[in-house]
Amino acid sequence: MTLELRGITKRFPGVVANDDVSLSVAPGEIIALLGENGAGKTTLMNILFGLYSPDEGEVLIDGKQLELSNPSASIAAGVGMVHQHFMLVPVFTVAENVVLGLEPTEALGWIDKDAADAMVREISDRYNLAVDPDSMVEDIPVGVQQRVEIIKVLVRNARYIIFDEPTAVLTPQEVEEFFAIVRGLKEDGKGVIFISHKLNEALEIADRIVVLRDGKSVGEANPKTATENQLAEMMVGRPVELEVQKGLAEPGKVVLSVENLVVLDDRDHRTVDGVTFQVRANEVVGIAGVQGNGQTELVESLTGMRPSLAGHVFVDGVDVTEWSPRAIHKLGIAHIPEDRQESGLVLQFTVAENMVLDSYYDRPYSRGIQMDWDVAAHSSERLVDEYDVKTSRVDVPVSDLSGGNQQKVIVAREFDRDVKLVVASQPTRGVDVGSIEYIHKRIIEQRDEGAAVLIVSSELDEVMALSDRILVMFKGRIAGEFEGATATTTEVGLAMLGSGGSHD
Amino acid sequence: MTDQGTQSPPDERPPNGRSFDGVMDRIAGIGEPIRRALLLPTLALVLALVVGAFIIMVTDVDAWRRMGDEPLAALGDMLDGVWVAYRELFIGAFGSVRALSETLFTSTPLILAGLAVAVGFRAGLFNIGARGQIFVGGLFALWVGLHVDLPAILHIPVAVIAAMIGGGIWGGLAGLLKARTGAHEVITTIMLNFVAAFFTLWVLKTSVFQEEGSTIPKSAPILESARLPTIFGSQYRINIGIFIAIAAVFFVYWILFRSTIGFEFRAAGFSPSASLYAGMNVAFLYTAVMFLSGALSGLAGATQTLGLPPYTVTDNFAGNIGFDAIALALLGRSHPFGVLWSGLLFGALIAGGRVMQAAAGVTVDLVIVMQSLIVIFIAAPELVRAIFKVKAAEAEPTQVTTGWGA
Ligand SMILES: Nc1ncnc2c1ncn2[C@@H]1O[C@H](COP(=O)(O)OP(=O)(O)O)[C@@H](O)[C@H]1O
Ligand SMILES: [Mg+2]
Numbered sequence: 001m002t003l004e005l006r007g008i009t010k011r012f013p014g015v016v017a018n019d020d021v022s023l024s025v026a027p028g029e030i031i032a033l034l035g036e037n038g039a040g041k042t043t044l045m046n047i048l049f050g051l052y053s054p055d056e057g058e059v060l061i062d063g064k065q066l067e068l069s070n071p072s073a074s075i076a077a078g079v080g081m082v083h084q085h086f087m088l089v090p091v092f093t094v095a096e097n098v099v100l101g102l103e104p105t106e107a108l109g110w111i112d113k114d115a116a117d118a119m120v121r122e123i124s125d126r127y128n129l130a131v132d133p134d135s136m137v138e139d140i141p142v143g144v145q146q147r148v149e150i151i152k153v154l155v156r157n158a159r160y161i162i163f164d165e166p167t168a169v170l171t172p173q174e175v176e177e178f179f180a181i182v183r184g185l186k187e188d189g190k191g192v193i194f195i196s197h198k199l200n201e202a203l204e205i206a207d208r209i210v211v212l213r214d215g216k217s218v219g220e221a222n223p224k225t226a227t228e229n230q231l232a233e234m235m236v237g238r239p240v241e242l243e244v245q246k247g248l249a250e251p252g253k254v255v256l257s258v259e260n261l262v263v264l265d266d267r268d269h270r271t272v273d274g275v276t277f278q279v280r281a282n283e284v285v286g287i288a289g290v291q292g293n294g295q296t297e298l299v300e301s302l303t304g305m306r307p308s309l310a311g312h313v314f315v316d317g318v319d320v321t322e323w324s325p326r327a328i329h330k331l332g333i334a335h336i337p338e339d340r341q342e343s344g345l346v347l348q349f350t351v352a353e354n355m356v357l358d359s360y361y362d363r364p365y366s367r368g369i370q371m372d373w374d375v376a377a378h379s380s381e382r383l384v385d386e387y388d389v390k391t392s393r394v395d396v397p398v399s400d401l402s403g404g405n406q407q408k409v410i411v412a413r414e415f416d417r418d419v420k421l422v423v424a425s426q427p428t429r430g431v432d433v434g435s436i437e438y439i440h441k442r443i444i445e446q447r448d449e450g451a452a453v454l455i456v457s458s459e460l461d462e463v464m465a466l467s468d469r470i471l472v473m474f475k476g477r478i479a480g481e482f483e484g485a486t487a488t489t490t491e492v493g494l495a496m497l498g499s500g501g502s503h504d
Numbered sequence: 505m506t507d508q509g510t511q512s513p514p515d516e517r518p519p520n521g522r523s524f525d526g527v528m529d530r531i532a533g534i535g536e537p538i539r540r541a542l543l544l545p546t547l548a549l550v551l552a553l554v555v556g557a558f559i560i561m562v563t564d565v566d567a568w569r570r571m572g573d574e575p576l577a578a579l580g581d582m583l584d585g586v587w588v589a590y591r592e593l594f595i596g597a598f599g600s601v602r603a604l605s606e607t608l609f610t611s612t613p614l615i616l617a618g619l620a621v622a623v624g625f626r627a628g629l630f631n632i633g634a635r636g637q638i639f640v641g642g643l644f645a646l647w648v649g650l651h652v653d654l655p656a657i658l659h660i661p662v663a664v665i666a667a668m669i670g671g672g673i674w675g676g677l678a679g680l681l682k683a684r685t686g687a688h689e690v691i692t693t694i695m696l697n698f699v700a701a702f703f704t705l706w707v708l709k710t711s712v713f714q715e716e717g718s719t720i721p722k723s724a725p726i727l728e729s730a731r732l733p734t735i736f737g738s739q740y741r742i743n744i745g746i747f748i749a750i751a752a753v754f755f756v757y758w759i760l761f762r763s764t765i766g767f768e769f770r771a772a773g774f775s776p777s778a779s780l781y782a783g784m785n786v787a788f789l790y791t792a793v794m795f796l797s798g799a800l801s802g803l804a805g806a807t808q809t810l811g812l813p814p815y816t817v818t819d820n821f822a823g824n825i826g827f828d829a830i831a832l833a834l835l836g837r838s839h840p841f842g843v844l845w846s847g848l849l850f851g852a853l854i855a856g857g858r859v860m861q862a863a864a865g866v867t868v869d870l871v872i873v874m875q876s877l878i879v880i881f882i883a884a885p886e887l888v889r890a891i892f893k894v895k896a897a898e899a900e901p902t903q904v905t906t907g908w909g910a
Contacts, residue, residue: 305780326783343781346774357771358782366764
């Protein structure tokens with residue numbers, strides 16, 4: 001009675017996404033599939049779910065060979081998958097979404113609404129999901145939408161459930177709730193494959209951890225005995241320093257001063273609603289908060305990309321409110337934008353072009369209106385070396401690089417000059433462990449060289465690890481302030497939800 | 505959306521490792537290496553010739569009549585028809601000094617207007633307004649050619665610059681509208697085409713331009729000092745316009761790939777949000793690139809009003825150039841050298857087609873069909889690639905394996 005993948009190999013042009021990978025799950029067992037971005041986790045699970053056909057290997061369910069590359073066969077055999085991106089129709093109710101795609105329950109495919117509601121309610125009660133069948137999907141939070149996906153899988157009588165990076169979209173509190181649900185599934189005898197690249201999560205939830213690196217299975221670990229450092233080393237292939245090593249901050253003069261800033265979002269809501277704070281030289285201030293509480297607009301406003309409605313921003317005593325992005329950049333502000341693929345990089349441009357993206361207009365990269373690509377290429381090569389960007393050449397499109405290396409391109413570009421103030425938004429989102437370590441090191445280095453650093457991240461761990469001082473943003477306001485050295489995850493987490501926090 | 509079984513595999517990144525997949529970018533070939541910019545049009549031409557041959561055979565009515573009695577002879581006739589048609593096409597395009605002159609002469613405005621559209625594509629804008637810009641630019645040059653008295657050494661440059669300014673204003677207007685109000689350039693340039701065409705019709709009947717005693721919209725001959733000098737004497741139409749076109753190719757190459765503003769154009773074309781982040785003024789860039797695009801179309805207009813014997817200008821002097829230009833830019837993969845190559849191909853087809861019609865009795869419409877086929881093949885590069893089995897590795901920029909996965 002197990003699910004078994006044997007010797008799965010899957011090749012894409014230029015990459016071996018899975019290289020002779022074997023894996024098994026028993027009912028009532030939680031397997032964590034751990035690996036960096038690009039390790040091949042999604043590919044492996046898509047093979048199991050019948051979306052890709054493997055080049056080699058087989059899948060056995062309860063000893064029976066599964067028909068490959070046929071999702072219907074996988075579903076019939078009891079495999080269910082909650083994808084990384086949800087597949088829900090926002091304007092349908094929960095119940096409607098759940099019955100979509102099921103066999104028609106009545107003649108002519110009419111949906112029996114009461115039966116559907118009852119079905120959803122039954123499952124929701126059994127697994128403590130607290131989902132209301134009648135609510136519209138677009139009105140419910142992401143965490144609940146995820147549970148709708150779980151119901152969809154359970155309705156199809158799945159016995160083995162795959163979760164592809166389910167925690168990526170959740171807040172710390174939602175993660176705990178999610179884990180409770182997964183434990184419920186386990187008790188009910190489901191076999192669970194939990195995909196993640198977060199070490200602490202794998203350690204917390206799994207009965208067994210399987211680590212994938214570069215498409216190969218590099219081994220298993222027992223969560224009772226394994227440490228984060230061991231797992232990180234398995235994932236990356238070399239020892240990794242997980243704890244950010246930093247000395248005590250000796251904050252100097254105020255570099256960034258924000259006074260009563262009010263910023264509207266695209267829909268004219270006051271998403272930043274009177275925010276005041278300072279960041280000093282030699283200090284890292286982290287802004288924690290659930291995504292969508294005004295952090296994005298705050299950063300855009302600080303960096304000149306979004307006008308403010310009221311309030312002031314001072315850098316080194318100069319009022320830079322309403323300055324253009326270029327003027328602010330010239331002052332010595334390094335900006336690591338929230339969405340590196342949207343704003344931070346021109347994906348189709350080469351590494352070299354991206355390295356000069358915001359400094360191309362000046363010497364040494366251009367003279368007058370003529371670009372000097374030789375200089376740009378040379379300095380890109382230097383930066384690629386200096387910042388450990390893994391790329392064969394600087395004239396390949398930056399889209400060919402991994403997420404972590406793309407981010408290092410941005411970091412290299414922004415830090416390679418005299419920096420007064422660093423504004424880094426989600427600096428390590430979607431970035432592999434090795435690169436996270438590296439980027440954190442560089443940020444602390446900037447602090448130690450005298451820059452003021454403002455970090456905005458929805459990863460609480462990241463804020464906690466980097467910050468000398470933590471501000472929590474909730475509904476457009478600063479809802480709490482904590483000392484980095486003494487704050488606990490619980491109290492900051494609570495403040496993120498709008499309760500508690502030692503307001504200053 | 506409904507059945508899990510039919511869902512496409514989810515992933516953070518698209519399969520080919522590039523998350524840009526703008527349809528227009530792909531069709532316009534943005535981001536492709538130059539080798540491909542030259543290879544694909546050539547392959548498409550070969551395919552179009554094959555299909556064209558088929559059409560010639562199928563439409564050979566006489567041969568079909570004989571098909572019942574003497575099928576082999578009829579088939580022979582058909583193949584003969586293809587051979588004669590293509591021979592004449594080739595001779596008409598390359599077979600003599602006159603043929604070469606006609607090919608280059610016809611290519612000149614096509615290359616210029618093709619560059620105009622390509623520049624727009626590079627900045628993410630679809631300039632359908634080359635036609636209008638040709639009209640306005642051409643009229644500016646015409647006015648200078650008629651009413652300004654200067655020695656040729658000054659007269660021609662002044663007229664040409666006037667054309668660039670005129671076309672530039674007409675294009676820049678669409679850019680300004682987009683920058684200020686967000687009006688889509690496809691709509692505004694189409695509208696401006698109509699305005700320019702009817703304005704031309706009207707203005708050529710006013711005393712400013714109209715030939716004295718004429719009742720149709722036709723200008724007086726321009727002053728001799730403003731006529732683009734021919735290269736091989738007045739019996740051949742080819743004039744220094746072709747040098748202007750080639751210079752424009754290199755100039756556009758320099759602008760796009762060597763200048764700071766070209767860097768900004770391309771950045772804004774790929775990602776307006778990244779351009780904003782990088783401190784570029786995207787609104788200004790839209791206006792500037794449309795001005796440049798219009799100025800290039802204006803040059804095409806100048807070659808039509810200053811270089812076309814008998815140097816009188818009628819209201820349809822923009823011909824089909826404005827629309828052929830779109831095809832050309834696509835064909836040339838929006839690369840200046842690709843546009844040059846495609847412009848020469850189209851010029852040869854058109855010039856050769858005229859001779860083919862006269863000598864082989866095959867209608868010149870076949871050339872239009874072939875042009876259209878070429879564009880279809882280009883818009884469907886997968887098709888061309890499949891037919892010729894262009895290896896993916898050959899056609900795509902090489903992927904780097906980083907050792908870090910995705
Ligand atoms: N459809 C695809 N076509 C080509 N390459 C792919 C495709 N899907 C994934 N890959 C490549 O396979 C490797 C593994 O990807 P993936 O399974 O998504 O990793 P993970 O889920 O662990 O982040 C990566 O190098 C990725 O670029
Ligand atoms: Mg994945």
